[in-house]
Every structure is written in C-alpha cells, then in structure tokens.
Amino acid sequence: MTQVNWETEMGTGLDRAKKEGKPVFLDFFNPG
Amino acid sequence: MNTVSYSQSKNISYINDNVVPLQINYQQAPYAENYKVKWTPRLLILDSEEFVHHQFVGFLQPQEVIPFLRLGEAKMYFDSDEFEKANKLLDLVIQEAAWSHAAPEAIYLKGVIGYKAGKDPQPLRDIFHKLQKEYPYSSWADRAFPYWSI
Numbered sequence: 001m002t003q004v005n006w007e008t009e010m011g012t013g014l015d016r017a018k019k020e021g022k023p024v025f026l027d028f029f030n031p032g
Numbered sequence: 033m034n035t036v037s038y039s040q041s042k043n044i045s046y047i048n049d050n051v052v053p054l055q056i057n058y059q060q061a062p063y064a065e066n067y068k069v070k071w072t073p074r075l076l077i078l079d080s081e082e083f084v085h086h087q088f089v090g091f092l093q094p095q096e097v098i099p100f101l102r103l104g105e106a107k108m109y110f111d112s113d114e115f116e117k118a119n120k121l122l123d124l125v126i127q128e129a130a131w132s133h134a135a136p137e138a139i140y141l142k143g144v145i146g147y148k149a150g151k152d153p154q155p156l157r158d159i160f161h162k163l164q165k166e167y168p169y170s171s172w173a174d175r176a177f178p179y180w181s182i
Binding site (some may be wrong): 002005006015017018020022023025027028029031 | 038067074080
C-alpha cells in the first residue's frame with residue numbers, strides 16, 4: 001500500500017464502518 | 033498531514049486496515065457547520081451512527097497517528113461498554129507508545145474500566161500513582177488527583 005485509501009463521502013464512510021465493524025477516521029482538511 | 037503523517041508506510045497500513053478513512057473539505061456543507069469546523073487539521077473518530085468518540089485539533093506528528101487511532105477506537109468501545117475490546121487497545125497504547133500524547137489518557141481510561149469491572153477503587157488509586165509518577169504534568173494526572181484518597 002502506497003497511500004491511504006480515503007473515502008470522500010460521509011454516507012459511504014458510515015456504510016463501510018457498519019459493514020466492516022470499524023470506526024470512521026474523519027479528517028477535515030484544508031486543501032490550501 | 034497527507035505529505036508527512038499519512039505518508040509513512042506503517043501509518044498507511046494501519047489506517048487502511050483498522051479504520052475507515054474519510055477526508056472531507058473543511059468547508060463542505062453540511063459537515064462544516066454540523067461539526068463546527070473552525071480550524072484544521074480537525075480529526076475525529078466516529079462510529080457508524082456518526083457519534084463522535086474522540087477528536088483532535090492541530091497537526092498530528094507521524095508517530096502519534098497510531099496511538100491516536102487506537103485511543104479513539106478504545107473510547108468508542110468504552111462508550112458502548114465493550115470493556116474487553118477497549119482494554120486491548122489501551123494496553124497497546126500504554127505498552128507500545130508510552131511516549132505518546134495518548135498514553136496518559138489510556139492509563140486513566142484503563143483505571144476507570146478496572147473500577148467499573150469490580151467496583152473496587154484500587155484501580156483508581158493505581159492510576160493516580162502511575163500518572164503522578166510517569167506523567168506528572170499531564171492533565172490526566174490532575175483528573176486522577178481525587179483518587180489518591182478513596
């Protein structure tokens with residue numbers, strides 16, 4: 001793995017968290 | 033964060049394997065308002081119901097990423113009374129990242145879980161002594177202060 005596989009939609013992230021039994025790591029970022 | 037803390041292979045593997053990574057622009061509606069995002073980086077650990085269990089504002093050094101994530105996941109389990117799962121993660125923070133910012137809070141939470149499990153105040157007294165000895169300037173040492181006398 002060469003990079004973090006970020007989700008970019010809240011709904012997709014929450015769905016994955018439920019299916020995979022994992023927490024969501026949410027990063028609010030400033031693209032500069 | 034992308035070019036420093038998220039670029040290290042150990043952090044990339046841990047993030048991809050153990051959490052659902054989600055990056056959202058700090059100005060994106062409705063989340064910017066819902067989460068009151070006023071400064072970045074702003075990092076949160078959520079459960080699948082979007083409940084916040086842990087958060088951090090500011091730059092997270094590369095070596096702090098995994099301890100932060102482990103503590104956040106442990107707090108998610110703590111909040112749902114899954115103490116065994118929480119304890120396993122807290123032990124990893126305490127044993128493998130005693131130097132991290134997450135460690136004093138992990139010690140505190142582990143003592144609270146010990147108390148809840150047996151209704152015995154000894155684990156609370158233990159965390160008071162451990163935090164006073166190893167992290168005397170941590171806010172968590174202050175938070176455990178009342179436990180010296182129970």
